[in-house]
Amino acid sequence: MQNKQNQNKExxxxxxxxxxxxxxxxxFFTILSIIYKVFVNSNFSSYLFEIILIIVMTLSIFTHRIMNKVYNLPVKIFGKRKLDFSKQGLKSxxxxxxxxxxxxxxxxxxxVHVFLKKQYLFAQVTENVILQISLELLFTFFIVFMTDFVWFETNVSLYEKEKRKRNS
Known part of the structure; x- marks a missing residue:
């Protein structure tokens, strides 16, 4: 009987x-489709369905993870980091x-610039090409850094609370 249950679980x-x-x-393929349509056809309505689909899929993934208390913790290339909840851990x-x-x-x-030959990622702010490229890199850096920081630190904090709750 136990063997049958284990087989069903597997x-x-x-x-x-x-x-x-x-x-x-x-x-993944929906995101590729959006990227392709953005660069081939700049008409927003041509990729609106894919954007809605990505939003719905993302919300369903997040809802499932929250309900099952699955946290997306920051990882190194070769595996998970040891989570340290001190100031030194935050610095790391x-x-x-x-x-x-x-x-x-x-x-x-x-x-975007080399392979897709897109001239500007965002609106052209200046005629100086070097300044425009620098601003675009800084803007991309800022958005990605803030997204990483907020997303992972929220998950680390939820994980820490869950861990404390289990230990007490």
Whole structure:
């Protein structure tokens, strides 16, 4: 009887994993579709459905994670960081966010300008090309850093509260 229950649990886990993989694959291809349509056709209505779909998928993922208390904690390339809830731990995570943001901003900027040959990411602010590129990099850096910081620190704080609740 116990063997049958374990087999059912394993099958359920595999089934759940396959559904998750399908959902993340659809999410990824929908984002690619939006990116393609943005650069090929600048008409907002042509990719409005995909944007709504991404928002609905994102909300459903977040709702599921909140309901099941699954936290997205900051990780290193080779695995999870040891979470330290002290000021030193926050400093370590800030350095991690900073490095992550630099890499992402440079890659994003390079892809948009070099491969997609987009002249400006945002509105043209100045005629000086170097100043325009610097402003775009700084703006991208700021948005990504703030998003990383708010998202991961919220998750770290929720994880810490949950951990304290379990230990008490």
């Amino acid at each position: 099958e359920f886990i595999r089934y759940k994993d396959s559904l998750s993989f399908a959902a993340y694959t659809a999410y 995570r800030l350095i991690h966010y900073f490095k992550d943001t630099i890499v992402f901003s440079i890659l994003y900027f390079s892809i």
